[in-house]
Amino acid sequence: MLTLILSDYLLQHFDKQSKVPCNRQLYQLLRHAILEHVLPVDAKLPSSRDLATELQISRNTVLYAYEQLLAEGYVAGRSGSGTFVTDTVPDAVALKSKLVTAVPKDEPIAPMLSQRGQQLVKYAGAAPQQWGAFVPGVPDVTQFPHRTWSRLQNKVWQNPLPTTLTYAHGGGHLPLRVALAEHLKMARSVDCVPEQVVITTGIHQSIDLCMRLLGDPGDLAWVEDPCYWGARNLLRASGLNIRPVRVDAEGLCPDAEDFKAVPRFIFVSPSHQYPLGMVMSLARRRLLLEYAKQHGCWIIEDDYDSEFRYVGRPLASLQGLDHANRVLYMGTFSKTLFPGLRLGYLVLPLALVKPFVVGMEELHRAGNVPVQATLAEFMAQGFFTSHIRHMRTLYAARLSLLQEAIAQRFDPKVVKPTGSDAGLHLALKLPAHCDDVAIVRAAAQAGVAVRPLSSYYHDASQAERGLVLGYACVQEPHIAPAFDVLAGVIERYL
Amino acid sequence: MLTLILSDYLLQHFDKQSKVPCNRQLYQLLRHAILEHVLPVDAKLPSSRDLATELQISRNTVLYAYEQLLAEGYVAGRSGSGTFVTDTVPDAVALKSKLVTAVPKDEPIAPMLSQRGQQLVKYAGAAPQQWGAFVPGVPDVTQFPHRTWSRLQNKVWQNPLPTTLTYAHGGGHLPLRVALAEHLKMARSVDCVPEQVVITTGIHQSIDLCMRLLGDPGDLAWVEDPCYWGARNLLRASGLNIRPVRVDAEGLCPDAEDFKAVPRFIFVSPSHQYPLGMVMSLARRRLLLEYAKQHGCWIIEDDYDSEFRYVGRPLASLQGLDHANRVLYMGTFSKTLFPGLRLGYLVLPLALVKPFVVGMEELHRAGNVPVQATLAEFMAQGFFTSHIRHMRTLYAARLSLLQEAIAQRFDPKVVKPTGSDAGLHLALKLPAHCDDVAIVRAAAQAGVAVRPLSSYYHDASQAERGLVLGYACVQEPHIAPAFDVLAGVIERYL
Numbered sequence: 001m002l003t004l005i006l007s008d009y010l011l012q013h014f015d016k017q018s019k020v021p022c023n024r025q026l027y028q029l030l031r032h033a034i035l036e037h038v039l040p041v042d043a044k045l046p047s048s049r050d051l052a053t054e055l056q057i058s059r060n061t062v063l064y065a066y067e068q069l070l071a072e073g074y075v076a077g078r079s080g081s082g083t084f085v086t087d088t089v090p091d092a093v094a095l096k097s098k099l100v101t102a103v104p105k106d107e108p109i110a111p112m113l114s115q116r117g118q119q120l121v122k123y124a125g126a127a128p129q130q131w132g133a134f135v136p137g138v139p140d141v142t143q144f145p146h147r148t149w150s151r152l153q154n155k156v157w158q159n160p161l162p163t164t165l166t167y168a169h170g171g172g173h174l175p176l177r178v179a180l181a182e183h184l185k186m187a188r189s190v191d192c193v194p195e196q197v198v199i200t201t202g203i204h205q206s207i208d209l210c211m212r213l214l215g216d217p218g219d220l221a222w223v224e225d226p227c228y229w230g231a232r233n234l235l236r237a238s239g240l241n242i243r244p245v246r247v248d249a250e251g252l253c254p255d256a257e258d259f260k261a262v263p264r265f266i267f268v269s270p271s272h273q274y275p276l277g278m279v280m281s282l283a284r285r286r287l288l289l290e291y292a293k294q295h296g297c298w299i300i301e302d303d304y305d306s307e308f309r310y311v312g313r314p315l316a317s318l319q320g321l322d323h324a325n326r327v328l329y330m331g332t333f334s335k336t337l338f339p340g341l342r343l344g345y346l347v348l349p350l351a352l353v354k355p356f357v358v359g360m361e362e363l364h365r366a367g368n369v370p371v372q373a374t375l376a377e378f379m380a381q382g383f384f385t386s387h388i389r390h391m392r393t394l395y396a397a398r399l400s401l402l403q404e405a406i407a408q409r410f411d412p413k414v415v416k417p418t419g420s421d422a423g424l425h426l427a428l429k430l431p432a433h434c435d436d437v438a439i440v441r442a443a444a445q446a447g448v449a450v451r452p453l454s455s456y457y458h459d460a461s462q463a464e465r466g467l468v469l470g471y472a473c474v475q476e477p478h479i480a481p482a483f484d485v486l487a488g489v490i491e492r493y494l
Numbered sequence: 495m496l497t498l499i500l501s502d503y504l505l506q507h508f509d510k511q512s513k514v515p516c517n518r519q520l521y522q523l524l525r526h527a528i529l530e531h532v533l534p535v536d537a538k539l540p541s542s543r544d545l546a547t548e549l550q551i552s553r554n555t556v557l558y559a560y561e562q563l564l565a566e567g568y569v570a571g572r573s574g575s576g577t578f579v580t581d582t583v584p585d586a587v588a589l590k591s592k593l594v595t596a597v598p599k600d601e602p603i604a605p606m607l608s609q610r611g612q613q614l615v616k617y618a619g620a621a622p623q624q625w626g627a628f629v630p631g632v633p634d635v636t637q638f639p640h641r642t643w644s645r646l647q648n649k650v651w652q653n654p655l656p657t658t659l660t661y662a663h664g665g666g667h668l669p670l671r672v673a674l675a676e677h678l679k680m681a682r683s684v685d686c687v688p689e690q691v692v693i694t695t696g697i698h699q700s701i702d703l704c705m706r707l708l709g710d711p712g713d714l715a716w717v718e719d720p721c722y723w724g725a726r727n728l729l730r731a732s733g734l735n736i737r738p739v740r741v742d743a744e745g746l747c748p749d750a751e752d753f754k755a756v757p758r759f760i761f762v763s764p765s766h767q768y769p770l771g772m773v774m775s776l777a778r779r780r781l782l783l784e785y786a787k788q789h790g791c792w793i794i795e796d797d798y799d800s801e802f803r804y805v806g807r808p809l810a811s812l813q814g815l816d817h818a819n820r821v822l823y824m825g826t827f828s829k830t831l832f833p834g835l836r837l838g839y840l841v842l843p844l845a846l847v848k849p850f851v852v853g854m855e856e857l858h859r860a861g862n863v864p865v866q867a868t869l870a871e872f873m874a875q876g877f878f879t880s881h882i883r884h885m886r887t888l889y890a891a892r893l894s895l896l897q898e899a900i901a902q903r904f905d906p907k908v909v910k911p912t913g914s915d916a917g918l919h920l921a922l923k924l925p926a927h928c929d930d931v932a933i934v935r936a937a938a939q940a941g942v943a944v945r946p947l948s949s950y951y952h953d954a955s956q957a958e959r960g961l962v963l964g965y966a967c968v969q970e971p972h973i974a975p976a977f978d979v980l981a982g983v984i985e986r987y988l
Contacts, residue, residue, distance in 0.1 A: 020680075028683075035815065071806045073776030086776070113849055117707035126855040130660040141659035150651040157644040162967075165635035165832040166624040189522075201695070204859050212731060213611035217711060233856050237706065239733075282567030282580070312565045321529070338659040340861035355607055361620040362727050365698050367834035371865070473656075 006046065007054060009038055014055055022057050027065040034074050034085050041087040045075060120237045125229035129449050130339070133482035134402075136275070136425040136451055136470035137305075141338040143391060148383055153374045164369045170360035171353065172199025172345075173372035179379035180345055187307060189316035190329055192347045198356050199372060202344035203304060205364070206330040207231055209346065211238035213359045214264070214298055214328075221265040224252055226456035226463065228274045231267060231302065240265070244458035247273055251280030252288065262295045270318045271306035275427050275456050275468045277419015285318055293324035300328050305335040305423040307388050310396045312421075325349035333375070335424060336388055343375060395424065395472050398479060402426070402471045405483040415490065424472035427453055430465045434493045439467065442493075448486045500540065501548060503532055508549055516551050521559040528568050528579055535581040539569060614731045619723035623943045624833070627976035628896075630769070630919040630945055630964035631799075635832040637885060642877055647868045658863045664854035665847065666693025666839075667866035673873035674839055681801060683810035684823055686841045692850050693866060696838035697798060699858070700824040701725055703840065705732035707853045708758070708792055715759040718746055720950035720957070722768045725761060725796065734759070738952035741767055745774030746782065756789045764812045765800035769921050769950050769962045771913015779812055787818035794822050799829040799917040801882050804890045806915075819843035827869070829918060830882055837869060889918065889966050892973060896920070896965045899977040909984065918966035921947055924959045928987045933961065936987075942980045 013029050016022065033039045046054075048062040055062075066083060069075045076086045113121065130138055156164070171177065177197040184190035184197075200206045215221070217239030223232055225244035235242055243263065245254050252268050266288060270280035280288075292299050301318045309315070319329040332344035348356055360366060378384055399420055406417050406428065420426040430436060436452035437460075443450055453466030467490075474482065507523050510516065527533045540548075542556040549556075560577060563569045570580045607615065624632055650658070665671065671691040678684035678691075694700045709715070711733030717726055719738035729736055737757065739748050746762050760782060764774035774782075786793050795812045803809070813823040826838035842850055854860060872878055893914055900911050900922065914920040924930060930946035931954075937944055947960030961984075968976060 031810070068806065072809055112708070112845065114706070114708050114710040114713070116710055117849065117853065120706065120856055121849045121852050124852045124856050126661070126664075126852075126859065128663070130662075131656045138660055141654075141656050144659060146651055146654055150648055153647065153651070154644055157640055157647070160635075160640055162625045162635050165638060165834045166632055167620070167828075167833045168624075169622070170620075202859055204857060208857065212608070212614065214606070214608050216608040216610055217733070219608070230856065230859070237857065239711070312562065315566055316525070334661075339661045339859070340659045340863050342859075342861040351606065355611065355615045358615050358618045358620075359611065362614055362618050362724065363698060363702065363731065365620065365696055365724070365833070365836070367836040369834050 006033065006039060009033060010051075010055060016057075023061045023064040026055075026057075026061060027068045030065060030069055031072075031074060034069075039085050041085055043085045044081075045083040045085070047082065116237060116239070120233065123229075123233045123236060125233060125455070127449070127451070131473060133448055133474040133478055134425075134469035134471060134486070135449050135473060136468045137335070138470055138473045139335050139338065139391065139424060140394065140473045140475075141340075143387075143394065144338050145383060145387060149374065149378060152377045152381075153370070155377070156370050156373045160370065164373065166367075167361075168366040168369050170198070170357040170366040171195075172197070172366075173369050173376055175380065176372045176376035179376050179384075181347075183379065183384065184317075184329075184331070184347065188303060188331075189320035190347055191320045191322075192329075193350075196347050196350055196353060198346045198348060198353065198360065200330075200344045200346060200360070201342040201364075202334060203302060203330055203332050204230060204234060206344055206346045207234045207300070208238065209356055209359055209363070210265070210298070210300060210328055211235060211240060212363065213352075213355055215240055219264040220261055221267060222252070222254065222258065222263045223267045223458075224269065224273060225458045226275060226453065227267070228269070228302070228304075229456060232458070235265075235267070242458070247276065247278070249278055250284045251278060252284065263297055265298050265300055266292060267300045267302065268318070269302045269304065271303055271315050272309075272422045273419070274302070274304065275419070275425065275451075275453065277421065277423065277425075277427060279315055279421070280318070285321055289318070289322055289324065289326065292326040297326065298328055299326050300330065303329060303331045307336050308392050308395055308424065309422040310392070310399060310420075319347060325351070328352075336384070336391075337375075341371070341375075343371070391472075398471045398474060398476060399426070401476060401479040402469065402483060405480045405487075409483070409487040410490075414494065425468055425470040428467045428469060429453070430467065430490070431494065432465055434465045434490075436465045436467060439489055439493050443486050443489045446485050446489055448482055448489075450486065500527065500533060503527060504545075504549060510551075517555045517558040520549070520551075520555060521562045524559060524563055525566075525568060528563075533579050535579055537579045538575075539577045539579070541576070610731060610733070614727065617723075617727045617730065619727060619949070621943070621945070625967060627942055627968040627972055628919075628963035628965060628980070629943050629967060630962045631829070632964055632967045633829050633832065633885065633918060634888065634967045634969075635834075637881075637888065638832050639877060639881060643868065643872065646871045646875075647864070649871070650864050650867045654864065658867065660861075662860040662863050664692070664851040664860040665689075666691070666860075667863050667870055669870035669874065670866045673870050673878075675841075677873065677878065678811075678823075678825070678841065682797060682825075683814035684841055685814045685816075686823075687844075690841050690844055690847060692840045692842060692847065692854065694838045694840060694854070695836040695858075695862075696828060697796065697824055697826050698724060698728060700838055700840045701728045701794070702732065703850055703853055703857070704759070704792070704794060704822055705729060705734060706857065707846075707849055709734055713758040714755055715761060716746070716748065716752065716757045717761045717952075718763065718767060719952045720769060720947065721761070722763070722796070722798075723950060726952070729759075729761070736952070741770065741772070743772055744778045745772060746778065757791055759792050759794055760786060761794045761796065762812070763796045763798065765797055765809050766803075766916045767913070768796070768798065769913070769919065769945075769947065771915065771917065771919075771921060773809055773915070774812070779815055783812070783816055783818065783820065786820040791820065792822055793820050794824065797823060797825045801830050802886050802889055802918065803916040804886070804893060804914075813841060819845070822846075830878070830885075831869075835865070835869070837865070885966075892965045892968060892970060893920070895970060895973040896963065896977060899974045899981075903977070903981040904984075908988065919962055919964040922961045922963060923947070924961065924984070925988065926959055928959045928984075930959045930961060933983055933987050937980050937983045940979050940983055942976055942983075944980065 052059040052062045075083050177194040180197050181192050181194040221235050221240045222243050222245045224247050319327040329347040333341050416429040418427050436454050440452045451468040454460045454463035457463030546553040546556045569577050571577050671688040674691050675686050675688040715729050715734045716739045718741050813821040823841040827835050910923040912921050930948050934946045945962045948954045948957035951957035
């Protein structure tokens with residue numbers, strides 16, 4: 001009787017024309033039969049000879065499948081009497097519940113996630129669209145000298161040493177750290193030696209490392225309000241307590257209430273406040289440095305796009321003013337080269353380098369040397385500097401076109417562009433009654449991507465209204481037409 | 495008087511032969527003079543004309559430097575009367591403390607780190623040496639077909655689309671997910687569609703994502719004892735409570751004491767227990783699956799090296815037996831290709847994919863498409879499968895050589911090799927009185943790298959003694975001689 005059921009089952013499902021080899025197929029079918037109780041516990045398998053004849057396959061094929069089942073414990077041999085299905089099901093209850101098959105697929109997700117997981121998802125800010133008018137923060141990657149890159153990359157791959165391909169030291173590829181230290185000293189007045197540079201996969205990993213190595217759950221962090229949504233979400237995900245601190249024309253502006261509790265971290269973007277674009281004044285910088293020194297706070301300086309400065313020369317970094325080792329400086333190649341590269345860097349006080357390198361190795365393990373080596377060569381041969389120079393001119397021209405388009409359509413007292421001295425974006429402030437979220441939604445339907453300024457604030461209901469526009473990845477002829485479309489939408493809400 | 499000091503200072507430091515442009519140099523010197531109080535608050539700067547004459551440079555150069563100082567707020571113009579150093583120092587106390595320059599560099603590091611940071615560093619396990627006899631877990635990267643890789647990579651870089659270079663979707667490059675799903679179904683009996691595959695940078699990132707999205711601080715995790723040191727440290731770094739659960743010949747073996755508290759995570763390596771190498775029995779697998787289903791635990795299956803199986807065929811994954819969506823399956827290309835690639839993968843229940851993708855984007859942002867696209871092509875064209883086949887033969891031969899060398903020197907009742915059916919390493923168990931840490935230290939001095947078995951245990955003082963030896967990255971002629979050196983060391987401790 002049993003043999004009949006099994007034969008039916010096998011003849012029905014066994015397919016000699018299939019791409020799956022016969023022995024593999026047979027093994028899978030038998031395994032399935034055991035798991036689904038077509039073959040119950042203690043059932044005897046047919047002899048390999050009989051089964052081979054029945055399925056018209058070689059006996060070796062059957063033996064192979066049986067051996068695999070034996071090796072995995074689905075069946076066991078009893079000496080002299082054949083091969084039997086083993087009893088591997090924990091108990092009767094389990095057996096019963098086993099027969100109630102798959103869990104419903106529409107189970108709600110949120111209760112499955114941890115509390116911090118739910119928060120992480122709830123405050124998510126990354127947008128699906130990463131190209132076109134006017135996605136903020138994306139450089140024009142079509143201008144990237146990919147032929148040069150490819151040529152340098154080929155050199156790295158010509159005869160790679162084992163050290164290029166195995167796990168690496170967590171600080172990053174040394175020639176890249178040397179090239180970066182040189183660049184940061186010259187271009188950003190960062191006060192550093194190569195040993196202080198730690199290569200990461202970008203600003204997010206840099207922040208994460210700082211939070212894990214220097215912060216504990218419940219620690220207080222000041223963040224600019226508004227600020228980069230990603231930083232805020234990362235701090236939250238690390239268990240930090242966030243205190244939003246307002247910014248004025250001079251940058252971060254803590255008031256008496258803020259000063260009541262000393263933060264462990266002060267998170268700022270002094271060279272080009274994100275997203276409003278002002279520069280932190282020298283007075284404010286020195287105030288922050290002094291406060292951090294006296295109270296042992298860590299200042300995290302996010303210097304994400306100040307290589308592109310169109311008015312005056314690049315402003316010196318906050319780190320370069322720090323004599324008390326309180327600044328953790330971070331930057332990225334996402335704006336200067338391309339975001340998909342996933343390379344950024346931290347410049348740390350020397351005493352912190354070793355624990356950060358260890359932390360990197362433990363949390364992520366290190367590697368990716370071929371990409372880092374290609375970039376090091378790209379910098380050493382001067383391509384990085386010349387690419388920045390080229391892009392600065394290009395972006396300046398695009399910025400002008402956008403500014404012109406704005407000026408032609410709007411009274412600057414009503415729709416006020418701000419923060420356009422540097423970077424890849426500007427903010428367009430709108431009157432308080434404008435629903436910037438609704439504008440963004442309507443603009444998206446009209447084919448233009450922008451971000452609502454209010455979404456960068458800690459509390460959107462208390463936020464300034466406006467739009468954040470990226471112009472860097474928009475080719476010149478598209479700027480005015482795309483802005484016209486956006487302007488049409490804005491006007492409906494003014 | 496003041497002008498005299500300033501002149502002295504400038505004439506002493508200004509260097510027209512320097513590579514730094516004159517205007518930049520002058521700006522830096524003046525800034526330094528202000529910060530170091532060579533130029534005190536309210537000091538008047540010399541007129542640009544006078545300074546230009548004195549330094550024998552053009553007046554424009556001086557104006558440029560002055561403008562920069564003005565822009566950064568170091569000086570301010572008073573109409574009609576000249577340019578003065580501004581008072582940007584917070585207060586008198588600060589001024590005083592400012593003069594006490596840099597913080598001592600030998601400040602102890604540990605108290606600067608957070609509690610979790612200190613823990614992360616304290617339990618660090620990553621070794622600096624990643625190549626040679628007998629580093630565990632490292633494949634022979636010299637065998638990697640780098641010319642093929644380079645050729646495929648060039649195709650990706652020939653005309654990259656913006657989507658290849660900008661931020662990407664957090665799930666990974668779709669063709670890679672498709673190729674992986676296919677491979678995992680065939681080779682590992684993983685039950686999945688491409689949508690369930692999420693590309694990560696390796697096992698560490700995969701674990702981190704699971705802990706953050708599904709775990710909260712204080713949640714309980716069962717881990718095998720012994721286990722992979724990296725997993726244990728990551729769980730700890732995420733605030734999980736670790737319960738080490740002993741393993742026997744059938745794999746994870748929870749006892750009555752363990753069952754008293756339901757864990758949120760059960761972390762196992764069922765196909766090749768790390769580091770001891772046994773295979774989890776079917777009975778134990780079903781017990782775990784049933785338990786996880788009834789209690790809502792997540793089973794994390796670390797399937798790190800079972801593509802390389804030398805005895806019988808590859809064993810089916812635990813995930814393939816799961817009908818209740820409780821298994822999170824993870825694997826890596828670090829063993830099959832090369833560790834520096836930094837690519838791994840998670841196979842998740844469908845309902846978890848979206849939050850994991852969002853979590854990935856928020857925590858790390860996504861990108862790295864050029865590398866993922868190269869790998870997708872490498873797999874689609876069959877190079878991945880053939881590389882595994884080639885390496886399996888090679889590693890099997892190296893394993894035999896090592897086993898022979900061991901058999902020639904030691905009585906298997908005293909020095910007992912174990913776990914050599916699969917993977918890139920084996921464990922050599924030693925009598926309980928042997929100090930395996932001392933052996934490892936002595937072996938390192940003799941030029942052979944191994945890891946002490948006791949270091950994989952939660953409590954080294956209760957641990958089995960032994961050595962973990964990687965043979966995959968050791969070329970054939972070196973195996974016996976290197977083992978002879980190691981054997982000489984071992985004998986001194988027997």
